[in-house]
Amino acid sequence: xxxxxxxxxxxxxxxxxxxxxxxxxxxxxxxxxxxxxxxxxxxxxxxxxxxxxxxxxxxxxxxxxxxxxxxxxxxxxxxxxxxxxxxxxxxxxxxxxxxxxxxxxxxxxxxxxxxxxxxxxxxxxxxxxxxxxxxxxxxxxxxxxxxxxxxxxxxxxxxxxxxxxxxxxxx
Numbered sequence: 001x002x003x004x005x006x007x008x009x010x011x012x013x014x015x016x017x018x019x020x021x022x023x024x025x026x027x028x029x030x031x032x033x034x035x036x037x038x039x040x041x042x043x044x045x046x047x048x049x050x051x052x053x054x055x056x057x058x059x060x061x062x063x064x065x066x067x068x069x070x071x072x073x074x075x076x077x078x079x080x081x082x083x084x085x086x087x088x089x090x091x092x093x094x095x096x097x098x099x100x101x102x103x104x105x106x107x108x109x110x111x112x113x114x115x116x117x118x119x120x121x122x123x124x125x126x127x128x129x130x131x132x133x134x135x136x137x138x139x140x141x142x143x144x145x146x147x148x149x150x151x152x153x154x155x156x157x158x159x160x161x162x163x164x165x166x167x168x169x170x171x
Contacts, residue, residue: 002102003032008049014061022049023065030070030081035088035111038063038079073111080111094118097143104143107151115158116167118142123168131159131170 005025012018025045030036033044039054042062046054054062071082082088094117097104107115118138122129129137135155139147162168 001032003029003044005029005044005048010050013049013051013058019065022062023067025049026062026065027067027070030067031083034070034083034086035073035080035091035114037109037111038081040109041066041081073113075112078108088113092117092120094121094141096141107139107142107144107154110142112154112158112161115155116162119155119159119162120167128171134159 003025005028006021008018008021008025013022022045025048026041029041029044033040042054042059045062046052046058051058066081067084069084071084071086071088073080073082073088082091088111091113094114095103096118110118115138118141119134122134122137122141126133126137135152136147138155139151144151159168163170
């Protein structure tokens, strides 16, 4: 699902009086769509407030208002925000795409924990499968029509983590 945010007033975005509605919008997006990368979070809130760009001032303001109860993980330079009370290491969720375009996500917008859960879901359905077939299946579940090299690399990282944890084995 995509969070259904109320429209904000672009002219009032930087006003102190907008702190509470902006913080609530951030919380709502994280709770509805999390885990999600910071860039997507900021873009969703900024667009709801009628802002087309998410420049440095907007990003700084939204970072300052991000809910403290939301968890965060780091993947290189990317920060992922998690719903309150969710522990990334214990999370078993995987959100596939629906028929609508809004539910489709770029592979880079899906955290490694969720990609690993997608791999586990495919393996639970098939019992076992060649690596290329598992990667292709996860991509299809995310609504991607093709499996690109960067998708293979990112899903390879998630698979390697599962192998290192002993949650899957490769023959």
